Amino acid sequence: MTSPVSSAHSADQVPATTSAGASGKGGSTLRSPRQLADAGLIPETMLRDVGKVAARYATAIPPAFLSLIETPDDPVGLQVIPHPDELILAPSERDDPIGDDALSPVPGIVHRYADRALLKPLLICPLYCRFCFRREHVGPDGGLLDDMALGKALDWLRAHEQIREVILTGGDPLMLSARRLEHIVRALSEMSHVTTIRIHSRVPLADPGRITDALIAAMETDRAMWLVLHANHEREFSPEGRVAVRRMQKRGIPVLGQSVLLRGVNDSVSALEGLFRAMVENRVKPYYLHQLDPAPGTARFHVPVEEGRALLRGLRGRVTGLAWPTYVLDIPGGYGKVPLGPDYLDPGGDSVTDPQGQLHRVSDL
Numbered sequence: 001m002t003s004p005v006s007s008a009h010s011a012d013q014v015p016a017t018t019s020a021g022a023s024g025k026g027g028s029t030l031r032s033p034r035q036l037a038d039a040g041l042i043p044e045t046m047l048r049d050v051g052k053v054a055a056r057y058a059t060a061i062p063p064a065f066l067s068l069i070e071t072p073d074d075p076v077g078l079q080v081i082p083h084p085d086e087l088i089l090a091p092s093e094r095d096d097p098i099g100d101d102a103l104s105p106v107p108g109i110v111h112r113y114a115d116r117a118l119l120k121p122l123l124i125c126p127l128y129c130r131f132c133f134r135r136e137h138v139g140p141d142g143g144l145l146d147d148m149a150l151g152k153a154l155d156w157l158r159a160h161e162q163i164r165e166v167i168l169t170g171g172d173p174l175m176l177s178a179r180r181l182e183h184i185v186r187a188l189s190e191m192s193h194v195t196t197i198r199i200h201s202r203v204p205l206a207d208p209g210r211i212t213d214a215l216i217a218a219m220e221t222d223r224a225m226w227l228v229l230h231a232n233h234e235r236e237f238s239p240e241g242r243v244a245v246r247r248m249q250k251r252g253i254p255v256l257g258q259s260v261l262l263r264g265v266n267d268s269v270s271a272l273e274g275l276f277r278a279m280v281e282n283r284v285k286p287y288y289l290h291q292l293d294p295a296p297g298t299a300r301f302h303v304p305v306e307e308g309r310a311l312l313r314g315l316r317g318r319v320t321g322l323a324w325p326t327y328v329l330d331i332p333g334g335y336g337k338v339p340l341g342p343d344y345l346d347p348g349g350d351s352v353t354d355p356q357g358q359l360h361r362v363s364d365l
């Protein structure tokens, strides 16, 4: 998708096999089906089938995240351990579920909304979510925009003065070297029309050892810098991960949370309550709960929208309003994100439902 790209690892990118040094877990990132079997994450009998999956979709489990997995089918393991069902394609699934490809004016840029654009400087992640909406693109061997491609992407942003906010995503921008990240943040900060920079990342929780002082310093800017942390279960908030998040907050970076509603991971009121409470307790404001995008081979994670709305309804009144995200669908085909409810206003417009489920007529609404 994003060619020209350099497919070789370079000095500008932290070697993908580096383990979470500062987290003290040791070991190296698990990538091959053989390593997964040796770690007890898949049975020997599944090696062949998981091999087919791993040949198609990137796999990585860094040591810090591995240490959070108690059993392979627990809410942490399910997110990252490849499964033969990923080879099953449901009729509604598509390679580019949210239509990014058609909205890319130059490699590395996706522009759907007038005032903001995505910049994807690389397609590497600390781990590879089995439900990823960009799974046809992300992986350890590609997607790092080379200097020329990055320069063109920055030129595009410089030339489009209606862009107020640049969202760094990928891949995971915190997999960049501090030097590369600093270069990008500085270039964006020199564009007078860019007031806000947002970074979407799983790194602080998935591989906290990568959040070095140098990486945090690379995010220093006089523009508003926001971090949106991707987490789907409270158990991802390890002691090391909490410290990594805190260190970024202490440098003045507000942190929001985004999650995907996933079967077997967080498809209960108590799991969502635990997740959003863990966020709030760590000064992370839940921002979006995403309806799963229909990427290939992800049907095992699908939770129907009506069920999602009922789960959120179950949270209302039960948890602090700070813990309440917007439940959103990225409309397949590239039409944008919209809230899915639940709704409390009666379609007739003159009654509302209270958190206990009782309807009340309200005059003058």
Ligand SMILES: *Cc1c(COP(=O)(O)O)cnc(C)c1O
Pocket: 098, 110, 111, 112, 113, 116, 117, 118, 167, 337
């Ligand atoms: C999700 C997304 C954004 C950001 O949307 P917000 O609602 O502002 O979080 C921007 N551009 C594209 C292409 C997106 O997919």
Ligand code: SF4
Pocket: 124, 125, 126, 127, 128, 129, 131, 132, 133, 134, 135, 138, 170, 171, 172, 202, 230
């Ligand atoms: S971190 Fe994001 S981009 Fe990377 S695999 Fe997970 S969902 Fe996909």
